[in-house]
Amino acid sequence: MSDHKVYYNYIGGEWVPARSGKTYENRNPADTRDVIGIFPDSGAEDIADAVAAAKEAYNAWRLVPAPKRGELLYRASQILQERKEQYANDMTREMGKVLAETRGDVQEAIDMGYFMAGEGRRLYGVTTPSELPNKFQMSVRQPLGVCGLITPWNFPMAIPSWKIFPALICGNTVVIKPAEDTPLSTYNFVQALVDAGLPKGVVNIVSGHGPTAGEPLVQHPDVKVISFTGSTEVGRHVSTLCAQQGKHVSLEMGGKNPMIIMDDADLDLVLAGAVWGAFGTTGQRCTATSRIIAHRAIVDELTSRIQAEAKTIQVGNGLVDGMQMGPSINQGQLSVVEKYVKIGREEGAELVLGGERLTDGDLGHGFFHQPTIFGNVKRNMRIAQEEIFGPVVSIIPVDSLEEAIDVANDVPYGLSSSIYTRNVNNAFIAMRDLYTGIVYVNAPTIGAEIHLPFGGTKGTGNGKREGGTQVLDTYSEWKSLYVDYSGGLQRAQIDNAE
């Protein structure tokens, strides 16, 4: 028998194993000798149990006054705050990103909790004047029922919080299937909700694999909305399944985010932003800067300065002080990085830095790769078009702002973009013409805050947004209410007119 910690699904207020008894191991991507824990390898039957529990709990939860629901969310955020350091440590161990970043991940969940707790006292609808006398009208949000949530591994607490908190504040109940690589952080998040006193069945977590646990959740007829964050390929499949049942679906998917550097940019500022944008979280952010579109007048200087800066990045176990970049999440993702490095070389891009897996000493036990920069990249090369989701950035020279924006928009994704310039006109043109869900000026493509809508255009999404109050639209439907207090007067007026 192994002595690793065993985790269970949380269904209807009980911690239970998968009905089949099957489990899987969760290992540290920085050192695969380190087993984080044993998690249920759940199937359709476990999903069915969780959906039934959520459906039952919905009847009471939807009637809890929204401000009271908000108080529970507030309490959960306080608990997350108290446990922030422990949860950040757990997250670095299971996901690999450095501690400063996992603290930020937990903090985003805390922020989202406080934000949505406040929404419990707002959840604004509108009133409008009526065309008729003695008639009142207004619109209110109503919950949908059971929400199915499917999340990726790169923000394993923040992204679940972006879904669970707004779903709950609207009066829904939820079943979440976290990424198989990072269940612990989502379990920790759910534990905080449980400890805050959430009623049984309101939140349910079922771990397992996408096709065997995620897909049954998507297909379950009692699940009214699916909120999915992950790859464009899986997201489109999920969307197709939802369409077959006419089910609501919110999709947040991939990115190929450009950073435009004009010839008047402050290059010191650019340097910090470009290195953080490209190599923060090992490039495993959907908002990561994966293309630097630089004016030809400064591209050589910029390339050599970014190369010098990126060379100093300390790559290693994120729990060790001083480390700046962790590993890829797993062997599959590392292989994708290696594949694209090979493709870039074959396409004739200039390898300016990196390009190799790191295996010295203890690094050999993890999925580490050098920060990698390609220069002289052409806009239509595969490394400039396809999402890599790793520490690889392409520098693309251009001759004008117009060309830069054209190149920036010429990819199948549209999540985030940025421009560095001292010229206010250029900045406003870019804000207007970059066809992405998020645009930064003089800042990298990463670092979104939860108070504004988060999401993208084209292959990045399906028009929905997380974050901001706009996220409430995913977890509620509008109901228009008309109240006639004329005592039949209106009917009489209409009859007389006829």
Ligand SMILES: NC(=O)C1=CN([C@@H]2O[C@H](COP(=O)(O)OP(=O)(O)OC[C@H]3O[C@@H](n4cnc5c(N)ncnc54)[C@H](OP(=O)(O)O)[C@@H]3O)[C@@H](O)[C@H]2O)C=CC1
């Ligand atoms: N736009 C955004 O907001 C964000 C987008 N992303 C995108 O996510 C991707 C990386 O995340 P990754 O986890 O690898 O993405 P995947 O699409 O592989 O997985 C996302 C989630 O979907 C599950 N899943 C896989 N197959 C199915 C299926 N057939 N039915 C239902 N669920 C399924 C996964 O389970 P399992 O873990 O078992 O595979 C996981 O929980 C990148 O492309 C990135 O751009 C990431 C973060 C934010």
Ligand SMILES: O=C(O)CCC(=O)C(=O)O
């Ligand atoms: O850096 C950001 O803006 C947030 C990134 C994010 O949420 C993601 O990559 O999933």
